[in-house]
Amino acid sequence: TVARLRPFASTIFAEMTELAVRHGAVNLGQGFPDSDGPAAMLDVARAAIADGLNQYPPGRGMPVLRQAIAADRARRYGTRYDPDSQVLVTVGATEAIAAAVLGLVEPGQEVVLIEPYYDSYSAAVALAGATRRTARLVPDGDGFALDLDSLRAAITPKTRLLLLNSPHNPTGAVLSRTELQAVADLAIEHDLLVLTDEVYEHLTYDGHTHLSISTLPGMFERTVVISSAAKTFSVTGWKIGWACAPVPLLDAVLAAKQFLTFVGGGPFQPAVAYALEHELPWVAALRDTLAEKRIRLSDALREAGFEVKRSDGTYFVCADITGLAAADAHAFCRELPERLGVAAVPLSVFADHPDAWNRLIRFTFCKKEETLTEGIRRLHAHR
Numbered sequence: 001t002v003a004r005l006r007p008f009a010s011t012i013f014a015e016m017t018e019l020a021v022r023h024g025a026v027n028l029g030q031g032f033p034d035s036d037g038p039a040a041m042l043d044v045a046r047a048a049i050a051d052g053l054n055q056y057p058p059g060r061g062m063p064v065l066r067q068a069i070a071a072d073r074a075r076r077y078g079t080r081y082d083p084d085s086q087v088l089v090t091v092g093a094t095e096a097i098a099a100a101v102l103g104l105v106e107p108g109q110e111v112v113l114i115e116p117y118y119d120s121y122s123a124a125v126a127l128a129g130a131t132r133r134t135a136r137l138v139p140d141g142d143g144f145a146l147d148l149d150s151l152r153a154a155i156t157p158k159t160r161l162l163l164l165n166s167p168h169n170p171t172g173a174v175l176s177r178t179e180l181q182a183v184a185d186l187a188i189e190h191d192l193l194v195l196t197d198e199v200y201e202h203l204t205y206d207g208h209t210h211l212s213i214s215t216l217p218g219m220f221e222r223t224v225v226i227s228s229a230a231k232t233f234s235v236t237g238w239k240i241g242w243a244c245a246p247v248p249l250l251d252a253v254l255a256a257k258q259f260l261t262f263v264g265g266g267p268f269q270p271a272v273a274y275a276l277e278h279e280l281p282w283v284a285a286l287r288d289t290l291a292e293k294r295i296r297l298s299d300a301l302r303e304a305g306f307e308v309k310r311s312d313g314t315y316f317v318c319a320d321i322t323g324l325a326a327a328d329a330h331a332f333c334r335e336l337p338e339r340l341g342v343a344a345v346p347l348s349v350f351a352d353h354p355d356a357w358n359r360l361i362r363f364t365f366c367k368k369e370e371t372l373t374e375g376i377r378r379l380h381a382h383r
């Protein structure tokens with residue numbers, strides 16, 4: 001393995017899912033739903049295969065999907081992307097993130113991540129031969145807030161890109177308008193690009209709503225918006241994601257994307273287009289169900305002795321292990337599948353300063369009723 005990829009030999013999701021399987025644990029570690037998305041959407045994919053949509057789709061994605069993505073952004077956020085030149089379909093948000101960093105950041109330039117950060121961000125920065133710096137979230141009451149001083153300190157003359165993620169994996173934090181405006185002010189002041197990962201855009205709770213930084217004044221022209229069908233429609237295996245950006249930025253993402261995978265997911269593209277047009281009520285129902293599961297899991301974790309953080313969005317909730325263990329979060333998560341029969345992931349692996357995050361572990365509540373109930377039963381059994 002080349003030096004720049006050596007730190008990324010395995011992922012925490014592979015490690016904890018393997019432990020969960022080995023010990024027959026309920027997997028509340030890796031975030032993927034164990035039930036299907038809307039039935040009519042699945043039918044469209046089946047029909048697309050039956051109808052022979054099985055060859056390379058167009059390089060930017062099928063027009064029907066690009067149009068649905070542009071219409072969705074216009075309806076829900078008021079931002080207007082031209083489906084022919086400002087929307088790109090990718091192999092999941094993961095590819096969109098990697099292609100954006102590869103296409104927009106020169107080797108030696110810097111990318112600012114917000115710690116803790118989703119694991120593919122640091123790997124994408126390394127692939128590009130760029131350097132990462134981190135700002136951080138900090139505890140704020142029972143939730144988290146963006147430490148603006150750390151963001152200011154992370155910006156240098158070499159900074160090219162800020163990589164933002166809200167609703168935020170792994171913490172469940174949803175950045176407020178005030179926080180996003182502060183980020184926007186800094187991006188404008190230092191003439192930076194912003195990549196905003198909005199894959200959990202639909203999953204917000206308790207009156208919190210997702211605001212896209214691309215909608216703030218002066219931001220459209222410097223922002224690449226990334227999202228995905230994975231979380232919204234419970235199809236993490238389809239790997240249909242997208243990027244929306246003004247032409248010069250989108251062309252840069254396309255330049256890298258076309259040589260990573262060229263295209264992908266042919267028959268799933270019309271299905272996701274259908275879902276964006278017809279299944280947002282299904283997503284609203286999913287959100288309501290998740291909001292309730294979040295409370296049940298949080299209560300069970302509290303009763304099991306964890307100090308539980310507030311989850312305002314995503315399908316994750318974080319718990320502090322201080323009352324339960326002397327070990328650090330990663331060691332604790334390695335023991336958890338055997339000890340409690342459930343799996344979780346440590347926040348320390350999402351950070352460049354693991355010591356600041358070694359008391360917190362992340363659980364997902366995106367599981368069907370039986371799975372979650374069994375996970376909660378096991379937590380109670382070990383009180």
Ligand code: GLN
Pocket residue numbers: 011013014029030031032169
């Ligand atoms: N995004 C999901 C998570 O954070 C799963 C990602 C993965 O398995 N690579 O748990």
